[in-house]
Amino acid sequence: MIYGAMLAGGSGTRVKNAPVPKQFIEIGGLPVIIHTLRNMLKCTRFDLIYIAAREDFIGYLTEQVEKNVSEPRRVRIIAGGKERMDSIHNVTVAIEADNGINEDDVIVIHDAVRPFVTEKILNDSIDAAAKFGACVCGLPCADTILHSVRGDVVDDIPTRSELFCGQAPDSFRLAHFIRMQEALTPEQRAVITGTSQICTMNGQPIHIIEGDAINFKITTDSDLLMVRTLLGDR
Amino acid sequence: MIYGAMLAGGSGTRVKNAPVPKQFIEIGGLPVIIHTLRNMLKCTRFDLIYIAAREDFIGYLTEQVEKNVSEPRRVRIIAGGKERMDSIHNVTVAIEADNGINEDDVIVIHDAVRPFVTEKILNDSIDAAAKFGACVCGLPCADTILHSVRGDVVDDIPTRSELFCGQAPDSFRLAHFIRMQEALTPEQRAVITGTSQICTMNGQPIHIIEGDAINFKITTDSDLLMVRTLLGDR
Numbered sequence: 304m305i306y307g308a309m310l311a312g313g314s315g316t317r318v319k320n321a322p323v324p325k326q327f328i329e330i331g332g333l334p335v336i337i338h339t340l341r342n343m344l345k346c347t348r349f350d351l352i353y354i355a356a357r358e359d360f361i362g363y364l365t366e367q368v369e370k371n372v373s374e375p376r377r378v379r380i381i382a383g384g385k386e387r388m389d390s391i392h393n394v395t396v397a398i399e400a401d402n403g404i405n406e407d408d409v410i411v412i413h414d415a416v417r418p419f420v421t422e423k424i425l426n427d428s429i430d431a432a433a434k435f436g437a438c439v440c441g442l443p444c445a446d447t448i449l450h451s452v453r454g455d456v457v458d459d460i461p462t463r464s465e466l467f468c469g470q471a472p473d474s475f476r477l478a479h480f481i482r483m484q485e486a487l488t489p490e491q492r493a494v495i496t497g498t499s500q501i502c503t504m505n506g507q508p509i510h511i512i513e514g515d516a517i518n519f520k521i522t523t524d525s526d527l528l529m530v531r532t533l534l535g536d537r
Numbered sequence: 538m539i540y541g542a543m544l545a546g547g548s549g550t551r552v553k554n555a556p557v558p559k560q561f562i563e564i565g566g567l568p569v570i571i572h573t574l575r576n577m578l579k580c581t582r583f584d585l586i587y588i589a590a591r592e593d594f595i596g597y598l599t600e601q602v603e604k605n606v607s608e609p610r611r612v613r614i615i616a617g618g619k620e621r622m623d624s625i626h627n628v629t630v631a632i633e634a635d636n637g638i639n640e641d642d643v644i645v646i647h648d649a650v651r652p653f654v655t656e657k658i659l660n661d662s663i664d665a666a667a668k669f670g671a672c673v674c675g676l677p678c679a680d681t682i683l684h685s686v687r688g689d690v691v692d693d694i695p696t697r698s699e700l701f702c703g704q705a706p707d708s709f710r711l712a713h714f715i716r717m718q719e720a721l722t723p724e725q726r727a728v729i730t731g732t733s734q735i736c737t738m739n740g741q742p743i744h745i746i747e748g749d750a751i752n753f754k755i756t757t758d759s760d761l762l763m764v765r766t767l768l769g770d771r
Contacts, residue, residue, distance in 0.1 A: 441683050445756045447703035447731045449675050457743040469681035497681045509691040522679045523750050
């Protein structure tokens, strides 16, 4: 089985003046997460897409999915956890309860706030996860990246051609992912900021697939403006 | 004296379907570089702003500056060089010929394709260059950065809180900058990709000042769309 997982538990404090978390901001009459979900569902290889959401948004989200998605039966909404890793754990537990775990299952973990993920990225990600066990989506860095431990003086400038901006999705063979998840120490779990780190913390390789500038993440007000523009809602 | 320097020699191959380099694309009736220049001129501390441009655009640019900038006498247009470092060298040679070099001169080197640079950034950059000798403008990285020498498998994921996306301007005490420029070997000069590297190659410290998301660089078509949107030209 091929599973999608979307984490919609964030509170999105960097978008100002928004009354709701950024994944629920409505653009063109639909919350951002529904735009993302519609694009994920275009990839027919997904058997089920799990959404881990904040409990107070589950009712609203269920209604939105029923009303605005062509195949709501391919979508399951569950309660997210406190941190990103807790939400992912809730998804893998739900998958196991629903269908059991098979050695060739793949999980594609995407951000609700990257609405323009392409079918090419989703297909490449599924293929690379099946072949290599784990993959991330990365775009060559356009900017010079400065390394500074204290944040006031540059310690070094890493070679730009060796750096990639990590996008989502991160995809894994599901059984491999669950084994790595279980092997994390509480200390590792506390500091992890992205699912790809589960591999580096376990000493496991991660393949890179090619990202796309359009697969950007809504982080700031100007990103939101860009989404409105691209969706013709201005 | 406080000098601005703008490098407008690039050919900008990542913006597709553009008949001219991206710094000359017209938005709201004005080329991008004039928008950038107008924002730089808002900072009254600049005595002179030098623009190093491709020779085939000098006539057009001169006309644009005369027509569309309030204080054209604060602007000097000179021929850029083959590479970024050659253009900067041409600027420092022109400054020396025009005014000589004084120990407390500061040079603020900006990108023509970052039109929305703020007065705060320009002021902070001038102050930090005067105080510390050299500074870059950096924004904490919002994305996970992946390090991969070969580009296919992740080698490591550097700690995100220690990484900053370098923006422009890079600013320097001018005499310090010229000494570092002269100390570069031809090999160093050939591989340098940003002016801040002139410090790391010379083993000299660089201070970081705080950037701003609005000070983004026009790299892709979607960046260009963003500029059009922000300038109301759609």
